[in-house]
Amino acid sequence: MSNKCESEKFAPQHKSAFFSFIKSLATFKGDLASLTAPPFLLSPQSIVEYSAYWAEHPTLFCAPASESDPERRALLVLKWFLSTLKQQHSNKDDNGKRKKMKPLNPFLGEIFIGKWEDEAGTTNLVAEQVSHHPPATACNIWNDKHGVRLRGHVAPKVYFSGTVHIDRKGYSLLHIDKYDEDYLITMPKIHVEGIMTGSLCPELSGTTYIQSSSGYTAKIDYKSKGWVSGTRNSFTAKLFHDDRDEEPLYVAEGQWNGDFSIKKCDTGEVVEKFNVDSVPRTPLQVTPLEHQHPLESRRAWQHVADAINRGDIFAVGHEKTKIEQEQREMRKREKAEGREFPRRYFSRAKEDPIAEKLADGMKEETSMKGEMDGHHGIWIWDEKKYRRIQDNLRNGIKSPTRTRFDSGVGGIILDVKD
Structure with missing residues (x-):
């Protein structure tokens, strides 16, 4: 696997706009999430879709529910979490093509709904943009067959300090019904290397934790390549019992976008060598655009995405402005x-x-309190809302909606019941 940052290939007419954008990054004050990127840098995917990265491997997501030993369950949760990092943070797609730099900023109320169906059964996903200032996305993922549920919210804050940095406040909770067990999970920070030269590489940094109600904690340290030595996209994760945090039980280390190994500490035995690409990703199923709710992400952004995919930067700007202006009018x-x-x-x-x-149960030096900063709010999955909407859909009850233009968003008047 190549770990080099490759230079972006910009069309001649885009180069000046790109470097003007870089200059604006260095002088912009505040959260960069509100800064408008040039259309040719935009991805056709909204950030609200990123919630799907949590469960692209439903077998790994559900595996802890089938393990009776709490120590092994905690290890399986760690393995699943590590498997979610590559697709979410890699700068290349499945075909080795570089991804666009900037995903679309979700509008307030934007939703993304889908499901995976495979040998693990049906795994469901609902994500919603619950706040716009500051931005925050909430999601709920569940598999009834195995009794595994994940709920959480993330509030990214983007700023420039020599390069682009993304801090992600918020947290997720994984629950396993069979053992009435919970895992509190925080997300790593991101910084984008090579942005001043157009050689863009996202790197994870800092430390995150997975704290379980069964008394086990995983501490994950992310490392980037230094000027002289080191390996890109590397990490070291230690799993220990809370009563013996200086005596790790397992150590996992390697690259979150490549190979890593899991070693049992007391024997030094490598119990598993793992590469996430060795586990097939289950395709996410979504409703066809014409049957989606007007607030669903792919319907709402369809004209913007189409323009991005065909490289029509004028249409991108035009369609994107229509949505943004209508959102301002709604507010x-x-x-x-x-x-x-x-x-x-x-x-x-x-x-x-x-x-x-769970956060209070951790020692002060490994506290999650900072990552759980509530300035963006605490957002909880509301089962009553979901069941009411599902019942109304089954009964053919819809509240009135209308749109001023065919984007799926503009001028919507809606009741949350439909």
């Missing part, structure tokens, strides 16, 4: 009427007792 109307846009599947909470209990 003005809501403010004037003293109401708030209704969240469809999630509800804001003042506290999350399960997450707080």
